Amino acid sequence: MKFIDELYNMYRDHLTGDEEDLDGIVMGILEGHNRLDLEKFVGELDDESLYEMISIYLRVLLLKKEAEEGIGENDSDHDSGGLLH
Structure with missing residues (x-):
């Protein structure tokens, strides 16, 4: 993405x-941009860049959300040693 290359x-x-x-x-x-600036930027993205941006965001x-819920934390007190399916 040209924009990212320029920022980098x-x-x-x-x-x-x-x-x-x-x-x-x-x-x-x-900080220096308002909602309209951001909407314009997103509107100018090609399909691949838009898809990539949204997939990264999600x-x-x-x-x-996983971190907030504690998913993936290693809790050795409750670890049965088995695999979850």
Whole structure:
């Protein structure tokens, strides 16, 4: 995606591999835009990029929900050693 390539090149020297740093950069980018700007950006995406963006968004929300519900946490007190089906 050309937009991501441009962002990456712009912020390359600020990226450390730390998700918190990346979150700060993303929030800083979004801060300067309103809903109409974002809708325009999304409207200009090709089908593949839109699909990728939405699939990543859904994946992140599902991971967040899993974390909130404690799904995937290793609880050795209740671990029977069996596989779940």
